[in-house]
Amino acid sequence: MPYIKGKGPSVVIALGGNALGKTPEEQLELVKTTARHIVDMVGDGVNTIVTHGNGPQVGMINNAFDIASKDPASKVPVVPFPECGAMSQGYIGYHLSQAILGELKSRGIMRSTANIVTQTVVYPDDPAFDNPTKPVGSFMTEEEAKALAEATGCTVKEDAGRGWRMVVASPTPRRIVEFDAVKDLMDAGYIVVSTGGGGVPVFERNDHYYGVPAVIDKDRSAAMLASGFKADMLVILTAVEKVAVNFGKPDQRDLDMMTVTEAREYIAQGQFAPGSMLPKVEACIDYVTKYPQGKALITSLECAAAGLRGETGTVIVTG
């Protein structure tokens, strides 16, 4: 089916960490595979917005500037955290866009990409600012993490049984500043890479925006975009094909479908790990609650195209 601008179904995709890798070199290689799966999924018929995480990347950029700026000989200035967030969006978007363009071209699909460095309004009184929870940067041992906290004053925490990381506040996204521009580009047929890392968090004061040192959960921002656009689907791509109950236990059971009521029951039972699967399920609940005609899908990058065809993954619907 040839692509007809604005006529196909619409999808907001949220890419997890396994789609990007941890270093620029690794990312440049991994995004080729990511782009193949994205184009398999949305090819020439789907209106698409691609959002992505930035935890490892914003931490890496922040760390590099932090260390360099402490050495007077380097003449590297102090670079604030929101600027690091914007840099992470720019560099990840550049890699993704390059890879998607290459994939489209190799298949003869006449579409293009557009990257938008996006700002997301958050509220100053958000309680998240009193309790940093969002892991950024690379994993460390407990000793390394505590030494970093001692040296820089940052907060460090254990991340879902996988090691220690620096953590920053993760406020609730309230509004995407560039929402209209993203919509116009999507309607014009571009595959839009937007709201990376959830968008750079900003406070809005007297008609101006001010960057905030925090990282928004990208799945929550993706859900807000999807409900705002009344997108037909929110697709959260991570490292597992399906969401499970009793995850990692001998009696693990993979789920094909959950209603919002069932998802809430599983959350109450503690089935989804905070900091990993829980925010994804919550984002899906948020989207289908605000836009009940929508369908949310959680699956792996490899299963993305099959998931969109309804063949696999976990679907979350209203009810």
Ligand SMILES: Nc1ncnc2c1ncn2[C@@H]1O[C@H](COP(=O)(O)OP(=O)(O)O)[C@@H](O)[C@H]1O
């Ligand atoms: N109930 C569950 N079902 C499936 N996966 C789960 C569950 N609880 C925790 N997980 C873990 O959550 C991971 C997804 O979270 P995370 O790695 O933080 O996401 P991202 O892909 O956005 O980086 C899965 O790969 C899986 O290891």
Ligand SMILES: NC(=O)OP(=O)(O)O
């Ligand atoms: N911003 C964000 O959610 O990044 P990660 O997915 O890398 O944690």
